[in-house]
Amino acid sequence: MKYYTFLLLVCFSSLIFAQQDSVEDTDMLAVRLNEHISQSKLDSGRGDYYNALDNLNKAKEIAEKIKDKKSEGIIHTKIARVQYIIGKTDKANISLNTAMQIQRENDDYTNLAVSFNIKGVIHNTKEEYENALEYYKSAKNLSEQEGLEEYISEVTLNQAKAYIGLQQFEEAKSALEKTIIITKKYDQHRRLSSALIESGKVSSALNNNDLALSQVKDGLSIAKAHKIDENINEAYLTLSDIHEKRGDYKSSLNYVNQHIKLSDSILNVKRKNLKPGVSALYINKYKDDQNAQLQLQIDEVKADSNFTRITTILSIALITILSLLTLSLYKNNNIRLKTNNMLHKKNDELIVAKEKAELASKTKANFLSTVTHELRTPLYAVTGLTNMLLDEKPKEHQIPHLKSLKFSGDYLLTFINDILQINKIEANKVELDPEVFNLKSKIENVISALSNSAKDNGTKLHIDYEAGLPESYNGDQLKISQILINLLGNAIKFTKDGDIWVRAYKIDQKDKTYSLRFEIEDNGIGITKEKQDHMFESFSQGSVQINRKYGGTGLGLSIVKGLIQILKGKIYLKSELGKGTTFFFEIPLEKAEEVTTPKVVEVKQSNKMGDLDLSEVKILVVEDNKINQMITKKILNKMGLNCDVVDNGEAAVEQVKSTNYNIVLMDIHMPGISGLEATKIIRTFDKDLTIFALTAVTLEDKMHEFGEAGFNDIISKPFKQEDFESKLYDVLSGKEVVSSFF
Structure with missing residues (x-):
């Protein structure tokens, strides 16, 4: 027990x-x-x-x-x-x-x-x-x-x-x-x-x-x-x-620089704390000197001003604009390339920076939009005054200088337009606009449009459209035209006394969807092996010497690649130095019912203003910039038209109330109420008056705003004088205005 x-x-x-x-x-x-x-x-x-x-x-x-x-x-x-x-x-x-x-x-x-x-x-x-x-x-x-x-x-x-x-x-x-x-x-x-x-x-x-x-x-x-x-x-x-919103670009730039400096510091601290073998995704805020506000301050220019002084002012202004814009975009591009190289080397993601990256992209887009608008305004003065001086029978030794100035102005306008397009492509703001069109006719029209440039270089253009390949497709013909014009224009530029072939043929077909390949082949100067990998990057033209000799902004192929990607296609090239280059691009297109495309007959616009009785025509110019007022008034006077000028939206509204005008040319950005607001007010009491937006804004992004405000159409600054005259003639002769908004 x-x-x-x-x-x-x-x-x-x-x-x-x-x-x-x-x-x-x-x-x-x-x-x-x-x-x-x-x-x-x-x-x-x-x-x-x-x-x-x-x-x-x-x-x-x-x-x-x-x-x-x-x-x-x-x-x-x-x-x-x-x-x-x-x-x-x-x-x-x-x-x-x-x-x-x-x-x-x-x-x-x-x-x-x-x-x-x-x-x-x-x-x-x-x-x-x-x-x-x-x-x-x-x-x-x-x-x-x-x-x-x-x-x-x-x-x-x-x-x-x-x-x-x-x-x-x-x-x-x-x-x-x-x-x-x-x-x-x-x-x-x-x-x-x-x-x-x-x-x-x-x-x-x-x-x-x-x-x-x-x-x-x-x-x-x-x-x-x-x-x-x-x-x-x-x-x-x-x-x-x-x-930036207040227009104080100097302070805006100062704070951006402080933001970039501190961002680097924060990222460097976090890099040091990574354990071995772990890498991170770092997306840099764009690092660029954002000198955005360039303004020509010429208070008064008289018709008989000293020619040499005006030419000097315009030349200095143009050189300054070109230098600042090129430096800004070149630095921005280098930062983007460095960021891309860094992204390729990093495998793991440490910091989620999506919101900041999107903000950086949005800020860059706003910056470029603002800069290009500010550049277009003085550019209107440069091109306008240059054309006026050329029309005023300058001395023979002055003509080459004026033509050089005009060429530089046209070049800068092309440069600005290219930058805006790249900006839109990178911001995913480019939308497809499909319609039924004849592809063969489209290629023929592009070749026809560039035939004079080819003749000047002693170069022959050839087309090879595959036999039996359908001609009618449903697709974005404007983007396809732009791609072909860029590639064919490049081929012409780099081919002297040679031949260029444009080919189109089918490589695959699924039901109505055709995979088409286009070739633009030349026997021009060719591209070195080491340069070929970078040809589709911005500001890439093979070498500095080629850039100087042949001209161009170096942005065309970057735009082409972006457009082809939007069309869900791809592009590549083969080239041998001294023997020529071939660009290939492939895109899918949906076959459509056959359409007949009428031949476009080019009609030269003659000066028809003399056929109209202009004695009773009244035009109001609403523009706050003094030199732009003078240029627009002089262009109208040359066309046989008289005009009144006011420099703000409030005055424009009061002037329209007291005087019967045939046309109003309305600037958009002005002190006080904007041109958009002024037009909305005018439309409350006058719905029939023809109002043109005379503006330097980016048209693609603002088109709906102009339509909603009540504008009849847009005349973009700097404008081509023949287009300006044509639109005014249509209104004054009683023709219906075909709006750009629809």
Whole structure:
């Protein structure tokens, strides 16, 4: 009996000690779990996200082992946050869904609110703003329910960013006001700084730029005081945008440079924290001197001004414009090439920079649009005055100088148009416009249009259109024409006393879709092997010597490649130095029913103004630039027309009310109300008056605005005088104006 009692005591004691050991093991594991979580927080703070992820995964394994469901849910949320930061969005969504499921099962509404907020951030990054707002709303409701006022400021800040994405600025303003109140109450410097910067964006969007500057500067001051580099960087970029909108390009450039410098510093710090073997995706903000505001300030030019002085002024202005624009675009292109080379070398993605990259692209597009507009305005003066001087019987020794100036003006206009097209292609703003057309006739027309240039070079053009190949297709014939003109023009430029062949033939067919290959072959100077790989990059023409000898902007092939990619095709070349070059491009085209394309008969426009009675014709010119006023007035006088001139939109409205005009030539950018606003006002009381937009803006992007404002058509500055005369003649002779808007 004593023996059995002894055995029972031994077993009971062992059980107690085992339970104590189990409790001690659990406590130790819980300590290790918290250590891993703390270490992951430190890793994240210094940008070492991969080590942070390792520590969180170890913490998750411990939580699962000790069945700590609450910690398990929290860790899944933290893992999702890190996965989102390093660009693994799909995995982040999986981790969040797991976290939310665990948190719902355990009624952990506090951490469920955090998960909802992160889910909203992921949707926001994808520009799914409506979905993001739904999650933010849920996060905010749970935070209020659980009394988490301190956390609500992060949610309302994120709500504001989503509203800004939707351009619902009043809602964003309200959310930011709530954020600022809470952040000030709890001394949340990072969120307060960010909220003030976002408030500046909203105020700028609501056209209150003075308030916007004040808010962003306050946010910047807080960020600097607490060394919050990301907010400092965002403030620099926002201040640059606001100053650009105000027209203060010098300040805008200064803040952009500070933004670029700090961006590099932040990225360098994060590079140092990468563990061996892990690389990152770094997308640079464009680094370019953005000297955007060039303005010719010639207050008054008289018809009998000294010829040499005018020519000198125009030459200096033109050289300055060309130099600045070329330098700006060349630097921008070099940065893009360096970025592309860096992207090829990097394999893993460390920092998700999608929003900043899109912002950089948008800012670059706005910058180029602004610069080119500002260049077109003085260019109108250069070309206009040059044409006037050529018409005023200059001395024989002056004619070559004027013709050189005219050539330079035309070259710069081509350069600007090429830049705008590349900008549109890179910003994905080029849309397809398919229509039924005759491909063979299209090729023949292009060859015909360039035949004179070929004759000047002593070069023969040949066409080889495959026998039996259908001629009618449904496609974007304008883009195909532009591709052919660029490639054939290049071939002519580099081929003297030779031959050029243009070929088109089928390489594949699926139902009505034909895969066609086009060849443009020449026996000209050819291209070296080392240069061939770079021929489709901007500013690439083989060599500096070739550039100088043959001319050109070096942008044509870059445009061609972009257009072919839009048409879902590809382009390549083969060449041998001294023996010639062949460009091949392949595009899919859908066969259409046969169409007959009438031959286009070129009709030379004769000066018909003399056939009209112009004595009662009244034209109003609305233009704020003094030299442009003088040029337009002189062109009209030369055509036998008289005009009144006003220099702002308000005066134009009053003038139209008091005088019956036949035509109004309306500039767009003017002090006070713009030409668009002035035209809208005029249309409220006069719907029949012919109003032309006489403008230097980018037509493709603004076309719908002109139509909605009530313009009849557009005359783009600098314009071709024969086109200008033709449009005025059509109106004055009673012909219906065929609008460019439809």
